[in-house]
Amino acid sequence: MAEFIELEGISKTFPGLKANEDVNLKIKKAQVHALLGENGAGKSTLMKVLYGSYRADSGTIKVDGQAVTINSPADARAVGIGMVFQSFMLIPAFTVTENIALSLKELGLVIDKKEIEKGIREISDKYNFDVDPNAYVWQLSLGTQQKVEIIKLVMGGARLLIFDEPTSVLAPHEAEGLFKIFDGLRANGYSIIFISHKLNEVLACSDEITVLRRGKVVGTISRAEANEEVLVSMIIGAKMASSREYARKPLALDRKPILQLKDIVANNDRERIALDNMNLTIYAGEILGIAGVSGNGQKELGEVIQRLRLIKSGSIHFDGQEITQLSVSRVKQAGIACIPEDPLRQGAVGTMTVEENLALGDESSKDWLPMNWETARAKASYITDHFHLKMPRLNVPIQALSGGNVQRIVFAREMAANAKLLLAYYPTRGTDINAAEIIRTVLLNYRNAGGTILLVSEDLTELLSISDRLIVMYHGRNVGECQPENADINEIGHLMTDGKYAAHGQVA
Ligand SMILES: Nc1ncnc2c1ncn2[C@@H]1O[C@H](COP(=O)(O)OP(=O)(O)O)[C@@H](O)[C@H]1O
Ligand SMILES: [Mg+2]
Incomplete structure (x- = not known):
């Protein structure tokens, strides 16, 4: 089977973090290629690079063997790469036809409404979508909106469809339906990249599976080589390197x-x-x-x-x-204290300084104002002394810090709460x-x-x-x-x- 899209040596760094590191990925024509990996593995970042939403620090993208420059989604669309986003890009107050007309217009394709409607019906019939061109998008279930997105991409000339965690908005039976759609698209020569962190889904629908871990490709295997055990060990990395480095607490009988x-x-x-x-x-x-x-x-x-x-x-x-x-x-x-999943969004106020953030949620300063600066500073030094966690400068806005430093502040505050x-x-x-x-x-x-x-x-x-x-x-x-x-x-x-x-x- 011919290679359709090739990513070679793609790297993408965010401040203090390598989201993609020297990634190679080959997508064949008429294939469902799954991209698997835990949250944060770098899947979405890689796809945003391919779709032109992000620019890679280095690496090459080839389409049909030719190196291409993809600096924007428009560039991606021009070479036949389309993306179905986790949150759909449709306008609820418009009909299906109006939405698709709008998107085609953005691609420079001005087509008569009747023609578009006909096109929608044809694709809908071909893949059993049951999409009514005259329905308003707000009337449609998320599953149907997804189908509208697919029609939109296909009519716009996409040959690779990227689905980033498409099943997260679907009920289980709808996910089954999506996999049937993949089958239909593949039979018509389309390529699909399917992102998921669910093994059963990946095993249910894909031809090839590439596993990412911490921004790097762990490996690409065919469906025939894959099973849950193999994939789990690829996702989590079967090494248990440092597990015995730390002293554990013996489980006391009177705990x-x-x-x-x-x-x-x-x-x-x-x-x-x-x-x-x-x-x-x-x-x-x-x-x-x-x-x-x-x-x-x-x-x-x-x-x-x-x-x-x-x-x-x-x-x-x-x-x-x-x-x-x-x-x-x-x-x-x-x-009960909590270091949340996303410290900057859930645990800190970005525009406030380190010191101010340390003072937040302080039960000793009853109301919001005045904040207790002395306590805030004391917290910083307490943390440094007790847990050997160095604090960044106290007078900078927290949003100016790297993710790691934001984490420190939220850590410090929550830990100092004792x-x-x-x-x-x-x-x-x-x-x-x-x-x-x-x-x-x-x-x-x-x-x-x-x-x-x-x-x-x-x-x-x-x-x-x-x-x-x-x-x-x-x-x-x-x-x-x-x-x-x-x-x-x-x-x-x-x-x-x-x-x-x-x-x-x-x-x-
Ligand atoms: N715009 C961004 N700025 C800074 N860091 C980001 C950005 N987007 C993603 N990241 C980080 O890059 C890593 C990979 O994220 P992502 O590609 O979304 O992973 P996945 O889709 O596999 O869950 C994560 O650690 C994430 O926090
Ligand atoms: Mg993602």
């Missing part, structure tokens, strides 16, 4: 539970079940790691504990009292190797000083290296527990991907 979740049921933002009878116990003074492919309830777990999310049933006890019905601020006062439980969400995501190492050490120092941490991470190596205990979440449940020092990484991989132990044994 005291600090947090207990019993049969917690809660929905996600789309009103689907996210936590399905989740049970969990954290003991004082330990780091409890949560492993799992992202989207298996980890986010909702943290939100439920902080009381940011409605609990449908079940109970939460924390430090001797039931907190199931407490307010967000009461839970915070009770001693909470009884610290929720740490993906604390090293997006940081470089050195910063990640510092953060892990800080978390260990915190635990050694008596702190308790719930650590959510997609990096299994990291979880194994610093957790005292590890549980796996799958489909909103706690499906297994292990002690990292004698964990079997393949068993954990199994639990992560299908929620079951492999046939031959149990996790230690």
